[in-house]
Amino acid sequence: MSTKRTVTPGGKGKKRAKNDTPANLNRDLNKLRGLAASTLVEMDAEKINVSDLALLNLGxxxxxxxxxxxxxxxxxxxxxxxxxxxxxxxxxxxxxxxxxxxxxxxxxxxxxxxxxxxxxxxxxxxxxxxxxxxxxxxxxxxxxxxxxxxxxxxxxxxxxxxxxxxxxxxxxxxxxxxxxxxxxxxxxxxxxASEKGVVVGRMSFRDDGDLIDCTKMGVGGKVIPGLIDRVSDIKGDAEFVLLVEKDAVFMRLSEDRFYNDYPCIIITAKGQPDIATRLFLKRIRTILKIPILGLMDSDPHGLKILSVYMHGSKNMSYDSEHLTTADIKWLGVRPSDLERYNIPVECRLDMTESDLKTGRELLNEDFVKKNPKWVEELELMNKTKQKAEIQALSSFGFQYLSKTYLPQKLRAGDWI
Amino acid sequence: MSTKRTVTPGGKGKKRAKNDTPANLNRDLNKLRGLAASTLVEMDAEKINVSDLALLNLGxxxxxxxxxxxxxxxxxxxxxxxxxxxxxxxxxxxxxxxxxxxxxxxxxxxxxxxxxxxxxxxxxxxxxxxxxxxxxxxxxxxxxxxxxxxxxxxxxxxxxxxxxxxxxxxxxxxxxxxxxxxxxxxxxxxxxASEKGVVVGRMSFRDDGDLIDCTKMGVGGKVIPGLIDRVSDIKGDAEFVLLVEKDAVFMRLSEDRFYNDYPCIIITAKGQPDIATRLFLKRIRTILKIPILGLMDSDPHGLKILSVYMHGSKNMSYDSEHLTTADIKWLGVRPSDLERYNIPVECRLDMTESDLKTGRELLNEDFVKKNPKWVEELELMNKTKQKAEIQALSSFGFQYLSKTYLPQKLRAGDWI
CATH class of the missing domain: 1.10.10.10 (Winged helix-like DNA-binding domain superfamily/Winged helix DNA-binding domain)
Structure with missing residues (x-):
């Protein structure tokens, strides 16, 4: 993709200079930049304060x-x-x-x-x-x-x-x-709580005073500190955050240094998000003002995880302002992707009774109902009774995710 | 403790220049340095190759x-x-x-x-x-x-x-x-496998070419990369490794920047060790040639975890040479510490039936039997039927572990 490469000492020379944005990258990120602009507008609109809603008897x-x-x-x-x-x-x-x-x-x-x-x-x-x-x-x-x-x-x-x-x-x-x-x-x-989250990509921050450059954290990435109030000075030229459900997918993208091809920050909480990761994500969005794209398994559990990032868990509702990042876009893997990308039948799994129940329950949640495209996807999932993990994409090759699927999704602006 | 301090940007000025070893630190580390010298001798003695044991019909x-x-x-x-x-x-x-x-x-x-x-x-x-x-x-x-x-x-x-x-x-x-x-x-x-381990302290290494200085990884620490063959250039002035069972204890020591007071590397795999953490530990020992001290809960499970680091799991025995680090010392929290440090009775827990069974089984393991002091500790545990977590030390104050317990242990050379 790129003609100009800088070689990391000991690395495989996959790095690209940060400001090198070739024409095809500009084309690939066109839709995303539109999303970034609209995100800013949404963020302004969102500045309704809880105290403005006094009539609702809020605490x-x-x-x-x-x-x-x-x-x-x-x-x-x-x-x-x-x-x-x-x-x-x-x-x-x-x-x-x-x-x-x-x-x-x-x-x-x-x-x-x-x-x-x-x-x-x-x-x-x-x-x-x-x-x-x-x-x-x-x-x-x-x-x-x-x-x-x-x-x-x-x-x-x-x-x-x-x-x-x-x-x-x-x-x-x-x-x-x-x-x-x-x-x-x-x-x-x-x-x-104990630390779960990991981050790599085009950002830097200070952890208890130490400067952490997340483009130089190898393939392992940097732990998102449980002591989030020791985090300061968030900076970076990333144009979006890729929020990944699982560790294995994070590792794949980190090893491929995906953030050098597409200027992004890659974050995972390895399953259910912990408080530190949610606070960290919220901070990034507030400070860097960039869109967040969710990459989850195509099952009710994946959507539940996404919803915790977006709307919080009921147990912590008193603290939802600092923990939730409402406007995350659902990039994939979506139920409609299974047909669109021809995921082989043997890589799909039958939904269990408990999956189907969760699927039906999600359709009654306010945050799903207000987004017709989410309803459509969930109804498709409940109808086909099939789920798939992100790893199902491996059936087309181990690097299909980073080299084909994500670039196609970004170029098409295929998020909802 | 120290008169000369360097201030980290944004930090709390707790850092000490690396080569500043005041008289009392020299005194505190006296026993440890003796251990380090004997470790080197042991490492030489250990150079028996599996192939030298040809009579045993080894694979x-x-x-x-x-x-x-x-x-x-x-x-x-x-x-x-x-x-x-x-x-x-x-x-x-x-x-x-x-x-x-x-x-x-x-x-x-x-x-x-x-x-x-x-x-x-x-x-x-x-x-x-x-x-x-x-x-x-x-x-x-x-x-x-x-x-x-x-x-x-x-x-x-x-x-x-x-x-x-x-x-x-x-x-x-x-x-x-x-x-x-x-x-x-x-x-x-x-x-x-997915990544579990975290490291901070007086060492640096390269992760896929990126230089990682583990004294500058904030309180969160650096993820131990799952892709361990991308790790190179392990260096550092640490005099020992503190191998910690749990994340919460790691966080306490990391926040107190314990490694600035006592030149060490702090590692945890957050419970059962994964392969990457075990390989990483083995590499550190082979390259830096420093003693490893284990800080575990005082229960059979803690000892089991220590034994996996030391002698491997049965499932991976074909690969034990690269995964195991035999001469880890058991620093604490040991059953005899409960009385010696007056851990309050209410911070001790009764061992369950399954704990007692594991405790008895451990007494039959070869690696326990060959160390009479371990046998003594295990027999004491089985007799008192009491266990305690490292956190039980919090009953004396949250910083008791880093400010009192560990310094005392190190000074006394109280490991077995």
Whole structure:
């Protein structure tokens, strides 16, 4: 494709200088650039704030807070709690309800948000006494963590007081409650999950101060840090993000240095996305303002994963603003691709009963219903009762994905 | 600890210049340096070659091969197969038996190796016809992969001919067979597993030509590439490797930049080690010649994980030479640590029936029996019927591990 090549030391000379965009690349990316322009318009339109929707009785949206802000909020909560005790009302906390009944899908925002129902948890009530005790201990531990500017895992937190927490599920549940009490994102509490995501491609960022150039991360890529608030300085000349469901597909594209042929960032969370990967993706979109194309298996599970990136999981709806990236396009592998690309019958799999059930359920989801093309694809999947993995494309050769399928898709602007 | 500090851009100024080794660091690392010296002696002693043990009827050891060598070997196999057909003997392959009956633990090597039993698989036999057909197809696909210098996953391979392979387990099993037929490591076939391992610390290497400085990989660390033969140029001033069982503990040490206080490399495979992490560890030990200290949960599962790094899994015994690193020291958390460090009773867990069974089984393993201190620890564990995770140390504060426990252990030389 290219005439001008720079050779990486020890590499296979597959690299192309970043600003070398030959005529055929311009042609291939024509549709994508149109999408990028419309994405910007959508992003402007999206600036409806949750607070503008006051009539809907929404709860306060979770805010990204610094360690000091979280510390201040915890101190405020404890002063109020102490006042309650001193005035004879006893110790109690007000916690936002996170049940489905208190969640709402907002079409304007295209994501789930929390409504304003708050339950009061008094220490003097048998049903809430333990939760209040645990909340107090968790607040004190989080205070310690943010004061020291360190990060911990849920497991670390649990182990600081096994006697009180008894089971990890008890301390885990309270962490989410504490986030809503403080009004911050869970990430702001410095309680992090383990790392799953990986990134390569045309971007750089700083991880705890260290400059990471994602075009120079070999084939293995760079871990997306679980400590996402240590990430800064996101830059790059990528024109789109390729969001990949699976590790194996990421490896294929990374080894082929696909991002040198098509200026992109390749990200995978290796299946169900973790919080760090979702936050990282959202940051990239907000800062670089480039479209995101999803490459998933053609099955209900693939679409579910895509929907978690786009609209969030119900459990974390109080924090959906920072976790969701609504306008991801579904590039493939789509049910209609199976015929269009002549995927051999033996590489397709029959959908199980549980797949079919999930498929029918997805058709009732608001975010599917508002996109007629998605409905069409899902109906086709439910009708043919066939699914296929991205790897089904390997039946045409191992590099068919990077050398044929993706270039064709990009050139045709074939996303929905 | 240190008076001279260099500040990382955007970081918290925790870094210390690499060659700054104050008196107390020299004191802390005194025992470790003794261990490093004895490790070198052991490595020399270990240079017994499998071929020197000819009397034991061992099979040929798997060799690391280049893409071209694998290609040549496949062509030789196919020429022989064609000759067999032309001489009227029909198509057949000779495949090394990988059953437990054909495996042997060699104390001198301290690992499992394959004996020399080979079974012949004729195409003309109903019981082996399908295996021969699959082997032929896999040989042809591997030939394509090594000719193109690319890497694929087991899943990719399966999908190139679903009709023939039917189930992925069928093509997976044949991949191992093909490796023994060629006489190469599985890694040489360019069939790779997904990436699990992460590394930070005082080393650098090249990943597909890109220079990776593991002291500048932020808190997230660098993915250990699944394509390990793209790794080259391993260098560094680390004095030991800290091999960590879990991601959460890795994160804690990485955020505290433990490797700046104690010159080390921190590696985790996030649980059960994958092949890439084991190959990477073996390379580091062979090249940097530094001791490896294991930090695992105090339970039979933790010890099992350590044993896979050290002695290999039975399934991959034909390839044990490149996958195992025999002389890892068990630093902690050991059963005797629970009393010595006063781990609170509520942070200890009762061993389950299955834990106790595994604990008893471990006592019968050759690699345990030859180390009386390991036997002692295991007997203590089985007697107290208590286990604990590394995180149990959090009960003394979140940074107890990096600021107190590990420094004490290193100073005392408390490994076995």
């Amino acid at each position: 306060r949206a979770a805010k990204e807070m610094t360690d000091d802000e979280v510390k201040d909020e915890i101190e405020t909560i404890m002063v109020q709690a102490a006042k309650g005790i001193l005035t004879g009302n006893g110790l109690e906390y007000g916690v936002a309800l996170r049940a489905a009944s208190n969640q709402l899908y907002i079409p304007e925002l295209d994501r789930l948000v929390l409504k304003d129902a708050v339950s009061s948890r008094p220490f003097s009530n048998v049903s809430s006494v333990k939760k209040v005790a645990i909340s107090t201990r968790v607040l004190s531990l989080i205070h310690e963590v943010v004061s020291k500017n360190i990060h911990i895992t849920k497991r670390d937190l649990f182990y600081t007081d096994v006697k009180l927490f008894t089971k990890q599920s008890e301390s885990d549940a309270i962490i989410e409650d504490v986030a809503t009490m403080i009004g911050c994102t869970r990430n702001s509490l410095n309680v992090v | 040929r050891a798997a060799k690391e091969m280049t893409d071209d060598e694998v290609k040549d070997e496949i062509e030789t196999i196919m020429v022989q197969a064609a000759k067999g057909i032309l001489t009227g003997n029909g198509l057949e392959y000779g495949v090394a038996l990988r059953a437990a009956s054909n495996q042997l633990y060699i104390p001198e090597l301290d690992r499992l190796v394959l004996k020399d039993a080979v079974s012949s698989r004729p195409f003309s036999n109903v019981s082996s016809v399908k295996k021969v057909a699959i082997s032929t197809r896999v040989l042809s696909l591997i030939h394509e992969v090594v000719s193109k210098n690319i890497h694929i996953t087991k899943r990719d391979l399966f999908y190139t001919d679903v009709k023939l392979f039917t189930k992925q387990s069928e093509s997976d099993a044949i991949i191992e067979d093909v490796a023994t037929m060629i006489g190469c490591t599985r890694n040489s076939l360019n069939v790779v």
